[in-house]
Structure formats: C-alpha cells, structure tokens
Amino acid sequence: MEDGVIIELYFIRDEDALLKTEEKYGKLCHKIAYNILNNREDAEECVNDTYKEMWNSIPPKKPDNLTAFICGITRNLSLKRLEYLKRDKRAKHLTESFDELEEILSSNTAGSISEENIGKLISDFLRGRGRDERNVFIRKYYFFDSVEEIAARYSFTESKVKNMLYRTRQRLKEYLIKEGIEL
Amino acid sequence: MKIPKMAKSMEYIDNDLVSEAASYKRSNIILFINKWGAIAACFAIMLVASVFIYPYIGGDIVGSSTDGPSSSSTDRYKDFMEPTLDYTIGWWWDSLVVYEKYRNITVGDIEYGSSEREISYEYVGEKIGVFTASGYNYTGSGKPTMDCEVYKIKDVSDKKMVAVKMEDSYYIFKSKPFDQPLTLGALLGDFDFDSSVKLSSLALTENEKRSYGVIENDAYIWEIILSCKDATLKGTQDWSKDGKDYVDFTVSSEKLGLYKSVLTVTKDGYLFTNGTNFGRYALYFIGEDNANKIIDYVRSNLKDGKYEPNIPSVPGVITEITDEYIIIDDSAFCNDPDNGIQYKILLNDKRISRYIENDFVRVNELVEVIFEGEIDIEGGYVIDSAYHIKSVIITDGEVMVPEY
Structure with missing residues (x-):
C-alpha cells in the first residue's frame, strides 16, 4: 500500500492504519529495535510503542517520508529504552558502532554543539560520498546492522565493508574539523 | 548506558538518506528465480531486446541498412564477446529513467508503448489530453502510474504515434503492434516518412559485393517512391533478400523515433522498411522498373562513405x-x-x-x-x-x- 494511503488512514482515524503500517514496516522496525536492544521481547515492546507513537502523532503531523519517520521513531525509542535498561548484555556490533562513532566525535568534546546541527553536517558529508559508501555508513550507524549483515546485503566481502567504514569515518572526522567542529 | 552524541546525532540525518538506505541494495543484478521473477525476466528480456535487437530486425532476417562486420570482427579489433550469463538482469525502479518506468499509456482505445526516445518540442503538435501512464515495478510492489499530457506529433497519425510529456520532456510512444498500412501511400502518409527521413547513408549490394557510401540528394528517390503510393502490402514477416541485389538506406529520424533503421529496395521490385513500429516490418511491391531506377540512381551518384555499424x-x-x-x-x-x-x-x-x-x-x-x-x-x-x-x-x- 502506498504511504500516502496509509497516512490518510491515520488522518481519518481508521485503525487499519496500524495494520497496514505493521504489514509494510513491521519487519524493518523489528530489525532496528532488535539491532539496538538485542532482546526480542524488548524489541517487540519498542515496536508496539512505535505504533502508538505513530497513532498519536499523525495527525497533526503529516510525514512526507513515512519510511524515515517510522524508522526515526523506532530508533529513538529503542535507544531511550537501551539507556533506561542499563543492560550489560549488549550486542557486540552495537558496542563496536558506539565506540567507532565516539572516535569520530567524542561526546565530551562535542558538548556545545546540538545533535541536530551535527546531523545536518553528517547529511551534507554523506551527500558528497558515493551511493555505496553512504548507504553502508547509514546501515551501520543508523540501523546498527552488523558488518556481516551489511556485507551480505551489498554483496561485499566483510573486509571491504570494514575498510569502507574506516575510510568514511576518517573522512567524516576530517570534514567535521574542516567545518569548524573542535574534536 | 550512555549513548554517544554521534549516535543520537545520526537521528537527525535527512529523511531521504534514511529511506534510501532502508531500501537500497547495492547490486542491480536481480536473479529472477520465483514465479513473479519469471514474468519480470520476460520483461527484462524485452527491455534488452528492444534496445539491442530492434535495430537488427530486418538485419538478421532480411538485412539491415548497414549489414557489415560486427565491431568485434573488424580489422582493428580482436574478437571479443559478452560472457554468457545464467541469470537475467534488470534495474531497480529508482535506477530507471522515466520512460523506462512508465512504459504504457492508453489513449481512447489505443494502447501505446514507450519507444524510449525523446522528441524535440518543435515536432510536438496539439494536445490530445491527460492520460495515465503505467509501469510495473518488478523489484517493488504495485503498478505505479503517472498522469501525463499526451500530444500529437506534427503531421504524424496519432493512431500510430504520440508524444507523451514526462518530467518536462517529450517522449515518443508508439501504438502497440498494429496492422501495417495496406498501401505504401498510407504508410508514407501516416508517418510523414518522406519529409521526416533523409535517404543519404547507404549500402549497395550487387553480385554479392557490398559498397558503402552516401548520396547527396534524395529528391529523385523520394519522387519515385511517392509515385508508388498504390503499391500494396506484400508481407510483414518471413521475407529474405538473400541472393538479391539491393540497396539499404539507413533511416534515422528524431521525429519518428528512429535510429539506424532501414529502408531497402531490391532489384526485383520490393521496398522494405522496419521503421514503422515495434519489431514489425512492412514490405511493398513497387515494381522492377521503379526499383531499378532507384538502384541505378544510387550507383551513379554514390560517393564513398564509411561503414556505419548498426550499433556503434x-x-x-x-x-x-x-x-x-x-x-x-x-x-x-x-x-x-x-x-x-x-x-x-x-x-x-x-x-x-x-x-x-x-x-x-x-x-x-x-x-x-x-x-x-x-x-x-x-x-x-x-x-x-x-x-x-x-x-x-x-x-x-x-x-x-x-x-x-
């Protein structure tokens, strides 16, 4: 079903909106939540919370990109839940991703810059990269896919994905310095 | 646990980047292995065929305008070939250009298909109306549609071809296989052929010897062809010019969406062209006298030219x-x-x-x-x-x- 039709269902308060959302985006939401939480029950709850948030926020919001909108909600709720749970048993690839992101820009030194501004700079940087490089980076640090999963998704070897990610991180770091961010 | 600021910042990257990464898979090779894939495979084969086989229609069967050595066997190059693939390839929806996405449009009771060729505005005639073009997203779901303005092409029958406006450009759509005009006059009239096509580059085959060249003035040839308007349709398939003497004119016309198609005249009195519609050709009998006048004129006025491959x-x-x-x-x-x-x-x-x-x-x-x-x-x-x-x-x- 087209996203526009799903949004219309939300607007007329038709509960089919939730059904159609689950049909179209359920798998993707579960994937994001599980990548972050590494626990099926927690991921399930997070996805249910995502649907509730969708129901409550549309309307008044009318997202022009439903995929990004629902991914954003799931990711945000999952990260908040991760913070709340203080779970020790985190997925290895998540820890790895956090460490690598921290290497690009330390949370300690980036205190005064808003996350929104950093996000915009990252977007600008990624738009200047090749499509493969850009998508591999986003799969790793937005969707938190493991290197193995990314390699399988793009028919790359794992070492190629690792090298690609390494180079992108280095370039992003240089880009942020160039843009005046003190690292 | 503490979430790094960079991880939170990623939440604010632009929406289109997120949705692209959500759906994007690197390889555009699609292995068609399920039942829907089989349909898609056929579609993809048709796509490839439309690009690579269309110019040869008439070439392999009846000869094309510039039958000659393939690029892989000219003196310059060693032989080379495309490796055999055991799968069919196709493109993801986002990788298609607009006229590849929306390939069909129905106007009244006529269904038109994309010729994959753009046409300049100077050839676009009056507006017919707004109609819905459709495509098939075989890598996604559904049957995407797009409303488009449809126009006549100047001096060309809208029952045969129309111009469809997509993303501020105009593209030629040709009616799906139709009965070829029963007379040469009807064919010339429907397509404004004589005004739209210049007969210049050619290959003359006599006694199995083939010479390539150009003629500077095609007025005399058109004069003869136009005098044969009553010539009747003799066939649309299974005709061969093997063993005959003949001249192949290269037929290209932006207005008609033609690139290196062919118009052939054989010494025994036939005129053939594949420049009318998808994969169909039309064969008319214009008489030996007229055919010989054309061939004689070509022989007398032929200037040296170079071999032009069908597909450069x-x-x-x-x-x-x-x-x-x-x-x-x-x-x-x-x-x-x-x-x-x-x-x-x-x-x-x-x-x-x-x-x-x-x-x-x-x-x-x-x-x-x-x-x-x-x-x-x-x-x-x-x-x-x-x-x-x-x-x-x-x-x-x-x-x-x-x-x-």
Whole structure:
C-alpha cells in the first residue's frame, strides 16, 4: 500500500492504519529495535510503542517520508529504552558502532554543539560520498546492522565493508574539523 | 548506558538518506528465480531486446541498412564477446529513467508503448489530453502510474504515434503492434516518412559485393517512391533478400523515433522498411522498373562513405572512473596494441551512469560501451552519447576472463 494511503488512514482515524503500517514496516522496525536492544521481547515492546507513537502523532503531523519517520521513531525509542535498561548484555556490533562513532566525535568534546546541527553536517558529508559508501555508513550507524549483515546485503566481502567504514569515518572526522567542529 | 552524541546525532540525518538506505541494495543484478521473477525476466528480456535487437530486425532476417562486420570482427579489433550469463538482469525502479518506468499509456482505445526516445518540442503538435501512464515495478510492489499530457506529433497519425510529456520532456510512444498500412501511400502518409527521413547513408549490394557510401540528394528517390503510393502490402514477416541485389538506406529520424533503421529496395521490385513500429516490418511491391531506377540512381551518384555499424560501440579496459566520466583504453583489444586509443565516456545519461553508481563495472574490467551519435575525435575521443556498458571477454587467442 502506498504511504500516502496509509497516512490518510491515520488522518481519518481508521485503525487499519496500524495494520497496514505493521504489514509494510513491521519487519524493518523489528530489525532496528532488535539491532539496538538485542532482546526480542524488548524489541517487540519498542515496536508496539512505535505504533502508538505513530497513532498519536499523525495527525497533526503529516510525514512526507513515512519510511524515515517510522524508522526515526523506532530508533529513538529503542535507544531511550537501551539507556533506561542499563543492560550489560549488549550486542557486540552495537558496542563496536558506539565506540567507532565516539572516535569520530567524542561526546565530551562535542558538548556545545546540538545533535541536530551535527546531523545536518553528517547529511551534507554523506551527500558528497558515493551511493555505496553512504548507504553502508547509514546501515551501520543508523540501523546498527552488523558488518556481516551489511556485507551480505551489498554483496561485499566483510573486509571491504570494514575498510569502507574506516575510510568514511576518517573522512567524516576530517570534514567535521574542516567545518569548524573542535574534536 | 550512555549513548554517544554521534549516535543520537545520526537521528537527525535527512529523511531521504534514511529511506534510501532502508531500501537500497547495492547490486542491480536481480536473479529472477520465483514465479513473479519469471514474468519480470520476460520483461527484462524485452527491455534488452528492444534496445539491442530492434535495430537488427530486418538485419538478421532480411538485412539491415548497414549489414557489415560486427565491431568485434573488424580489422582493428580482436574478437571479443559478452560472457554468457545464467541469470537475467534488470534495474531497480529508482535506477530507471522515466520512460523506462512508465512504459504504457492508453489513449481512447489505443494502447501505446514507450519507444524510449525523446522528441524535440518543435515536432510536438496539439494536445490530445491527460492520460495515465503505467509501469510495473518488478523489484517493488504495485503498478505505479503517472498522469501525463499526451500530444500529437506534427503531421504524424496519432493512431500510430504520440508524444507523451514526462518530467518536462517529450517522449515518443508508439501504438502497440498494429496492422501495417495496406498501401505504401498510407504508410508514407501516416508517418510523414518522406519529409521526416533523409535517404543519404547507404549500402549497395550487387553480385554479392557490398559498397558503402552516401548520396547527396534524395529528391529523385523520394519522387519515385511517392509515385508508388498504390503499391500494396506484400508481407510483414518471413521475407529474405538473400541472393538479391539491393540497396539499404539507413533511416534515422528524431521525429519518428528512429535510429539506424532501414529502408531497402531490391532489384526485383520490393521496398522494405522496419521503421514503422515495434519489431514489425512492412514490405511493398513497387515494381522492377521503379526499383531499378532507384538502384541505378544510387550507383551513379554514390560517393564513398564509411561503414556505419548498426550499433556503434567501442571496447576497452576501464582505466579510470570519476563521477563525470570513465576512461577506457582499447589497446588490449587491438590487433596492433600500438594503435590503442583512450576514450572518454561521459556519464551524462542515467542509463550509463547507473552502471558506475552501482559498481556494476570497475577499473581494469574489460567492457564494451554502446552509444549513439559520433565520437568527438578532435576533442580527444570523447563519447557523450553512451547509454549501455557491458562486460566482455576477448576470445582471440588467449581467452581473457574479466575480473568480477
């Protein structure tokens, strides 16, 4: 079903909106939540919370990109839940991703810059990269896919994905310095 | 646990980047293995066929305008060929240009199909109306549609061809296979053929000897053809010119969406063309006298010309890839490597740039680049009209296998 039709269902308060959302985006939401939480029950709850948030926020919001909108909600709720749970048993690839992101820009030194501004700079940087490089980076640090999963998704070897990610991180770091961010 | 600021910041990257990564898979090779895939495979084969086989219709069966050696067997190059693939390839929806996406449109009771050719506004006539073009997203779901303005093409029957406006450009859509006009006059009238096509480049075959050349003035030939308007349709398939003397004119016309189609006149009195509609050809009997007048005129006025391949292409090894162009070097393909040339292939068309963007071909790979138009030799062997690139292997002597 087209996203526009799903949004219309939300607007007329038709509960089919939730059904159609689950049909179209359920798998993707579960994937994001599980990548972050590494626990099926927690991921399930997070996805249910995502649907509730969708129901409550549309309307008044009318997202022009439903995929990004629902991914954003799931990711945000999952990260908040991760913070709340203080779970020790985190997925290895998540820890790895956090460490690598921290290497690009330390949370300690980036205190005064808003996350929104950093996000915009990252977007600008990624738009200047090749499509493969850009998508591999986003799969790793937005969707938190493991290197193995990314390699399988793009028919790359794992070492190629690792090298690609390494180079992108280095370039992003240089880009942020160039843009005046003190690292 | 503490979430790094960078991880939170990623939440604010632009929506289109997120949705692209959610759906994007690198390889554009689609392995069609399920039942829907079989349908898609047929579709993809048709796509490929429309690009590569259409110019040859009449070539393999009845001869094309410039039957000649293939690019892989000219004196310049060693033999090379496309490796056999055991799968069908197709493009993801986002990698298609608009006229590849929306391939069908129905106007009244006539269904038209995309000819995959743009037409200049100067040829666009009056507006017919707004109609819904449809496509098939075989890598996604659903049957996408788009409302488009449909226009007549000046002096061309709208029952045969129309111009469809998509994304501010106009594209030729031809009616799906139709009964060919029963007379040569009806064919010429429907397509404004004599005004739209210049008969210049040709190949004359007599006593099995083939000469290539050009004539400067085609008025006399059109005069004869127009005098044969009553010539009746003699066939649309299974006709061969093998063993006959004949002249093949190359037929190209932006207005009619034709590129290197053919109009053939045989000494025994037939006129043939494949320049009317998808894969169909029309054969008319114009009489031996008229045919001989045309052939005699051609023989008397023929000026030397060069062989023109149906599908211009250059082979080479990719030596450089940038965002704007690729460089290929054909030395490895040359019988005399010292004659090698480096071609600069501009990536100014999505149909070619998508191969690069999706990592479909890489540096050091052996490829053949297909293009239309001319090579800018003075500008440094620049090709600005490439639309397809494919991996090849050299089959002359030592077999070389491209690295994937």
